[in-house]
Amino acid sequence: MPLAEPAEKRPAIKPQPGSSxxxxxxxxxxxxxxxxxxxxxxxxxxxxxKVQPQAVRGTFRTIKWALLAVTLGIYYLVPFLRWNRGPGEPSQAVLLDLDRGRFYFISIELWPQDVTYVMGLLILAALVLFLMNAVAGRVWCGYLCPQTVWTDLFLAVERLIEGDRRERLKLDAAPWSVEKVALRTMKHAIWLMIAWWTGGAWVLYFADAPTLVGNLATFQAPPVAYIAILTLTATTYLLAGHMREQVCTYMCPWPRIQGSLTxxxxxxxxxxxxxxxxxxxxxxxxxxxxxxxxxxxxxxxxxxxxxxxxxxxxxxxxxxxxxxxxxxxxxxxxxxxxxxxxxxxxxxxxxxxxxxxxAGKPPVSRILRPRTILYGILVGAVGCGMLYSLATRSFTSLSVLHDRNPLFVTLSNGAIRNGYTLRLINKRPIERHLVLSVDGLPDARVEVVGGTPDDLPVPSDATQEFRVLVFAPAGVHPASTSALTFRITEPATGESAQAQDHFKAP
Structure with a gap:
C-alpha cells in the first residue's frame, strides 16, 4: 500500500511546547x-x-469483514428460518407476533406477561456492554454496532464504484460531468437498494416472512408495513451513507458514557x-x-x-x-x-x-481486576437466573378479580356469597382441562357459572375467563376478610398455578 497523503485539513489543537x-x-x-x-x-x-477513509488490509480489517458477513447474514436471513411448533402455530423460528401478543424464538414462546424476561435481556445486554468496555474499550462500537456494520457496507460499495480514497477525493473536487453523474447515480441507487432491503428485512420479523414478501410484492400488505419500510430505508440511507461518523460522535451517547466505565x-x-x-x-x-x-x-x-x-x-x-x-x-x-x-x-x-x-518499568496486564470481576459475576448471575426461570417456568397462569360491587351478598338462607372473575392462561399448543379448588374457608362451596369446577376447558395458546361464586354456608361465621387461595391443576400432568384473594363478609 502506498503511503497515504495527509488527511483533509481539520482545525488543530495548538501543540504544547516540546510535546507536539x-x-x-x-x-x-x-x-x-x-x-x-x-x-x-x-x-x-x-x-x-467529508471523511474519505483509505482502504487497508490486515488483521483487524479481516475481523471486521468476517463480523460484517456474520451479522448481516443473521439479520437478513433469520426471518426465513423455519421451526415446527405444531398445527395452528407459526412456523417462523424468530417472530414477534403483535396480533397474538407473542414472541417466538425457536422453542421459546414469550407472552406479554413474560415482560420480565425482556427486562432481564436488557439488563444482561447492558452488563455485557459494561464488561466489554472495561476489558477492551469500545470494541462493540468498532466491530458490532449496526451503525459501524452498515457504514462499512456502504463504504465498500462506494470504493467499488468510485475507487479508493485518492480517486474519491479527485471525484469530489472534479466538476460535474456525465461520468461523475453516472458514478454518483449508481452509488446512491445501490445504497438505496441496501437500505430498502434493510427496512424490508426488519418488518419480516413481525409476520410470516414468505407470506409477507408475497403480499409486499403484490401490494396487499398492510399500510403500516410500507410505512415502516420507507422509514427504515430513509434512516439507513442517511445514517450509513451520509452521516457516518457524525452519528458516533454527536448522536450516540455511548462515547460520553464510556469514560465512567473505563x-x-x-x-x-x-x-x-x-x-x-x-x-x-x-x-x-x-x-x-x-x-x-x-x-x-x-x-x-x-x-x-x-x-x-x-x-x-x-x-x-x-x-x-x-x-x-x-x-x-x-x-x-x-x-x-x-x-x-x-x-x-x-x-x-x-x-x-x-x-x-x-518510567522504564515492565508492562503489566490486569484484565482480571475488581471492575471486570464484578461485571462478570453480574453477567453470570443474571444469565443463570434467566435460564433457570425459563427452564422452570409454568405454562399455566391464574389471576383472580373480586367483584367490586357488591363485595358480598347475604342470601335468604343465611349463606354469604362472594363473586370472582378468574382468568386462566394456557401457554401450551393444546387444549387443556383444568380442575379448580379453593382453600382458606372451611366448608366453602364453589360454583362455576355455566360449568363445573372439575372441568374448566381452556383452548390452546389462549386465555379463558370464568365466573366463579364462593359460598360460606349458613351457620359458618367467617371473619370480615378471610384469605382465599384459588388453585387450578391439570390432572394429567400435575401442573398447577394459584392466586390469592379474599372472602368478604359482614
Missing part, C-alpha cells in the same frame, strides 16, 4: 505538516469536512509515543541515527489518519471520536512492514503500560 510532533519536527528539520493547518478565525464551529487498565487502541517520537521521515531517521541522535519509528506518513473512518489522529491520544476499530493499526503495521521496522507502533494497549514504559 510539530515542535519535534522543527527541531530535527522535518516538514511540520500540521503547522500548515489554518486556524479557525472567529468561528465557533468549523465546517465539517480505567487505566482497559485495553484501547493507543499510539506508542515512547517508540514513535520524535517523528521524522524515513530518510531523516537514518541520518539522525547515523549521527547518534534520537529518531522515532513514526515517519509522519498520516496513513493512520487516512485509514480512520472518523478522520482523527490516534497519535493525539485517546479521543471521544475514536470507535476503536483497529484500522489505524493495520495501516501503520503495513507501513512499518514496508520500512522493515517492528509492527505494533499503534495497537491495543493500556494507559498504565504507557506510563510504565515512560
Amino acid at each position: 510532533g510539530t515542535a519535534r519536527a522543527k527541531k530535527f528539520g522535518a516538514t511540520a505538516k500540521r503547522a500548515a493547518v489554518p486556524e479557525v478565525n472567529g468561528a465557533l464551529y468549523a465546517a465539517r469536512k 480505567d487505566e487498565h482497559s485495553l484501547n487502541i493507543l499510539y506508542r509515543g515512547d517508540r514513535g517520537e520524535p517523528r521524522v521521515s524515513a530518510k531523516q531517521a537514518a541520518q539522525l541515527r547515523a549521527a547518534g541522535l534520537p529518531a522515532g519509528d513514526c515517519v509522519d506518513c498520516y496513513a493512520c489518519v487516512a485509514a480512520c473512518p472518523a478522520g482523527i489522529d490516534i497519535r493525539d491520544g485517546l479521543q471521544m471520536d475514536c470507535i476503536q476499530c483497529g484500522l489505524c493499526v493495520d495501516a501503520c503495521d503495513t507501513v512499518m512492514g514496508k520500512l522493515g521496522r517492528p509492527t505494533g507502533l499503534i495497537g491495543y494497549d493500556t494507559e498504565a503500560n504507557c506510563r510504565n514504559r515512560a
Whole structure:
C-alpha cells in the first residue's frame, strides 16, 4: 500500500511546547505538516469536512469483514428460518407476533406477561456492554454496532464504484460531468437498494416472512408495513451513507458514557509515543541515527489518519471520536512492514503500560481486576437466573378479580356469597382441562357459572375467563376478610398455578 497523503485539513489543537510532533519536527528539520493547518478565525464551529477513509488490509480489517458477513447474514436471513411448533402455530423460528401478543424464538414462546424476561435481556445486554468496555474499550462500537456494520457496507460499495480514497477525493473536487453523474447515480441507487432491503428485512420479523414478501410484492400488505419500510430505508440511507461518523460522535451517547466505565487498565487502541517520537521521515531517521541522535519509528506518513473512518489522529491520544476499530493499526503495521521496522507502533494497549514504559518499568496486564470481576459475576448471575426461570417456568397462569360491587351478598338462607372473575392462561399448543379448588374457608362451596369446577376447558395458546361464586354456608361465621387461595391443576400432568384473594363478609 502506498503511503497515504495527509488527511483533509481539520482545525488543530495548538501543540504544547516540546510535546507536539510539530515542535519535534522543527527541531530535527522535518516538514511540520500540521503547522500548515489554518486556524479557525472567529468561528465557533468549523465546517465539517467529508471523511474519505483509505482502504487497508490486515488483521483487524479481516475481523471486521468476517463480523460484517456474520451479522448481516443473521439479520437478513433469520426471518426465513423455519421451526415446527405444531398445527395452528407459526412456523417462523424468530417472530414477534403483535396480533397474538407473542414472541417466538425457536422453542421459546414469550407472552406479554413474560415482560420480565425482556427486562432481564436488557439488563444482561447492558452488563455485557459494561464488561466489554472495561476489558477492551469500545470494541462493540468498532466491530458490532449496526451503525459501524452498515457504514462499512456502504463504504465498500462506494470504493467499488468510485475507487479508493485518492480517486474519491479527485471525484469530489472534479466538476460535474456525465461520468461523475453516472458514478454518483449508481452509488446512491445501490445504497438505496441496501437500505430498502434493510427496512424490508426488519418488518419480516413481525409476520410470516414468505407470506409477507408475497403480499409486499403484490401490494396487499398492510399500510403500516410500507410505512415502516420507507422509514427504515430513509434512516439507513442517511445514517450509513451520509452521516457516518457524525452519528458516533454527536448522536450516540455511548462515547460520553464510556469514560465512567473505563480505567487505566482497559485495553484501547493507543499510539506508542515512547517508540514513535520524535517523528521524522524515513530518510531523516537514518541520518539522525547515523549521527547518534534520537529518531522515532513514526515517519509522519498520516496513513493512520487516512485509514480512520472518523478522520482523527490516534497519535493525539485517546479521543471521544475514536470507535476503536483497529484500522489505524493495520495501516501503520503495513507501513512499518514496508520500512522493515517492528509492527505494533499503534495497537491495543493500556494507559498504565504507557506510563510504565515512560518510567522504564515492565508492562503489566490486569484484565482480571475488581471492575471486570464484578461485571462478570453480574453477567453470570443474571444469565443463570434467566435460564433457570425459563427452564422452570409454568405454562399455566391464574389471576383472580373480586367483584367490586357488591363485595358480598347475604342470601335468604343465611349463606354469604362472594363473586370472582378468574382468568386462566394456557401457554401450551393444546387444549387443556383444568380442575379448580379453593382453600382458606372451611366448608366453602364453589360454583362455576355455566360449568363445573372439575372441568374448566381452556383452548390452546389462549386465555379463558370464568365466573366463579364462593359460598360460606349458613351457620359458618367467617371473619370480615378471610384469605382465599384459588388453585387450578391439570390432572394429567400435575401442573398447577394459584392466586390469592379474599372472602368478604359482614
